[in-house]
Amino acid sequence: MLWKNTRNEWIKITSKIRSYLGIGALTVLIVVVQVALKADGGSFISYVTASFEQTLSFNGKILNGNLVAFIVLQMLIVHVPLLIALVTGDLLSGEEAAGTIRMLATKPISRTQIVLSKWIAAALYTFVMTAWLAFLSLVVGKFIFGEGDLIVLNSSGLNIIASDDLPWRFALSMLIAFLALLTVSTLSLCFSAFAKNSVGPIVATMAVIILFTIIGTLDVTVFDAIKPYMFTTHMAAWRSVFEVPLPWDAVWESIVVLLVHIVVLLGITILRFNKKDITS
Amino acid sequence: MILRLSLFVFLALAHANFAQTSEELLKGVILKINSVKDYKADISIKAEIPFVKVPIAKATLYFKQKDKFKVVSKGIAILPKQGISDLTSFLSNESKYTSLLGDSKTIGDIKTKLVTVIPNGENNEIILAKVYIDPTESLIYRTVLTTKESGTVTVDYTYGQNKKYGLPNKMTFSVDVKKFKMPKSVASDIRNSEKKTKDKKENKGVITITVIGYEVNKGISDDTFKKD
Numbered sequence: 001m002l003w004k005n006t007r008n009e010w011i012k013i014t015s016k017i018r019s020y021l022g023i024g025a026l027t028v029l030i031v032v033v034q035v036a037l038k039a040d041g042g043s044f045i046s047y048v049t050a051s052f053e054q055t056l057s058f059n060g061k062i063l064n065g066n067l068v069a070f071i072v073l074q075m076l077i078v079h080v081p082l083l084i085a086l087v088t089g090d091l092l093s094g095e096e097a098a099g100t101i102r103m104l105a106t107k108p109i110s111r112t113q114i115v116l117s118k119w120i121a122a123a124l125y126t127f128v129m130t131a132w133l134a135f136l137s138l139v140v141g142k143f144i145f146g147e148g149d150l151i152v153l154n155s156s157g158l159n160i161i162a163s164d165d166l167p168w169r170f171a172l173s174m175l176i177a178f179l180a181l182l183t184v185s186t187l188s189l190c191f192s193a194f195a196k197n198s199v200g201p202i203v204a205t206m207a208v209i210i211l212f213t214i215i216g217t218l219d220v221t222v223f224d225a226i227k228p229y230m231f232t233t234h235m236a237a238w239r240s241v242f243e244v245p246l247p248w249d250a251v252w253e254s255i256v257v258l259l260v261h262i263v264v265l266l267g268i269t270i271l272r273f274n275k276k277d278i279t280s
Numbered sequence: 281m282i283l284r285l286s287l288f289v290f291l292a293l294a295h296a297n298f299a300q301t302s303e304e305l306l307k308g309v310i311l312k313i314n315s316v317k318d319y320k321a322d323i324s325i326k327a328e329i330p331f332v333k334v335p336i337a338k339a340t341l342y343f344k345q346k347d348k349f350k351v352v353s354k355g356i357a358i359l360p361k362q363g364i365s366d367l368t369s370f371l372s373n374e375s376k377y378t379s380l381l382g383d384s385k386t387i388g389d390i391k392t393k394l395v396t397v398i399p400n401g402e403n404n405e406i407i408l409a410k411v412y413i414d415p416t417e418s419l420i421y422r423t424v425l426t427t428k429e430s431g432t433v434t435v436d437y438t439y440g441q442n443k444k445y446g447l448p449n450k451m452t453f454s455v456d457v458k459k460f461k462m463p464k465s466v467a468s469d470i471r472n473s474e475k476k477t478k479d480k481k482e483n484k485g486v487i488t489i490t491v492i493g494y495e496v497n498k499g500i501s502d503d504t505f506k507k508d
Binding site: 052053054055057059060061062148149151157158160161162163165244 | 331333334354355357360361430455456457
């Protein structure tokens with residue numbers, strides 16, 4: 001019954017126009033970034049290598065599909081949560097607003113299973129968005145810009161990663177990005193269980209992300225104790241995969257923090273929905 | 281007295297015959313450089329540079345007289361801006377510089393003579409070049425280049441099969457790496473607070489180029505040097 005209901009939930013998601021808004025916006029954004037880099041990628045490269053250019057010369061194809069994919073991911077991974085929350089924030093509250101929640105509850109399925117089936121459908125939608133992001137940035141990026149080593153600038157300096165060392169790193173980074181986005185989906189689903197309209201959970205989700213991101217970037221010691229536990233801190237963990245050597249401890253820590261957030265938020269959602277008065 | 285005078289005259293003449301001037305030492309080197317019309321070299325580049333982590337890169341180096349030079353690499357290869365081909369092309373034009381003979385110095389087990397080269401004009405990138413030459417084989421074993429833009433570049437040369445052309449099989453570059461300025465936009469790494477690298481002191485980077493194989497004077501088309 002759970003899987004049957006999940007199928008129904010998936011059909012509901014795919015039949016809504018707003019579900020395609022995210023995919024459409026993602027496509028337009030990635031194409032715009034790729035066209036811009038094709039036209040003037042040189043300035044970005046000099047921005048990365050500027051500190052070293054007086055003494056060193058960088059030879060080879062620096063602007064390649066891997067670098068473009070990395071740039072696209074870096075630019076969009078912050079904005080994709082909004083596109084996902086647009087759909088997942090509506091899953092429970094949308095039913096309540098439309099008055100279909102009572103009809104859903106009459107089915108021979110527990111309330112926990114209703115939440116789980118909606119969460120699985122949300123996870124599937126999040127996966128589709130992540131996969132689409134990966135496809136456009138990596139596959140289309142490589143088609144337009146070709147193969148090559150990846151040059152990454154981070155706080156430890158400049159990392160150059162050989163192209164044959166990149167496929168597993170991109171796969172792992174997309175997996176972490178998926179977990180980060182799934183946390184956002186679960187958060188919006190959680191808010192959705194508390195709300196009676198669609199807009200509230202979407203706005204609340206974005207407000208939490210913005211608030212936590214600002215706290216995370218503030219270099220104030222008073223927040224140091226909570227920063228490691230905020231999911232927004234670990235949403236950028238996909239970037240750590242492109243460090244040499246790979247900081248496995250930090251990556252695992254981020255995966256665990258994100259998974260804990262997903263489990264706790266899903267638990268709260270189930271508890272709330274089970275106690276929710278849907279008769280009024 | 282006559283015997284002493286004769287001995288002095290003999291020694292003075294002998295010194296004049298066997299001690300090479302800076303121009304002669306450089307001429308020997310240039311002669312070897314000019315014997316190479318072109319070459320293609322497969323190289324491996326190992327870069328140990330502060331704030332830069334880079335795997336060993338494979339590349340192909342093309343050179344054609346007088347100053348055509350190109351590096352083709354599949355991946356990203358980091359090379360020093362100065363010191364690969366610019367010194368030899370600079371030395372080839374004798375009217376462009378003044379040279380002075382300096383002290384002897386033993387590099388490894390090779391006795392070398394120091395020739396200091398000062399450009400005549402002001403427009404050269406090289407401000408001063410110290411060239412350590414093995415006078416017996418006319419080979420450069422070390423150069424210390426002081427440049428306008430790139431600071432000081434020290435290059436140590438090791439020779440193998442292509443000694444007769446003056447082509448080294450290993451070059452070790454020691455370059456000044458300027459203070460690494462991290463763009464603010466990348467300062468938001470997760471563990472940024474743990475490893476602040478802002479304002480690190482100036483450091484030395486070492487780039488080692490090992491030549492896997494040379495193809496000398498086989499002819500290289502000018503099209504090879506056209507920009508991609």
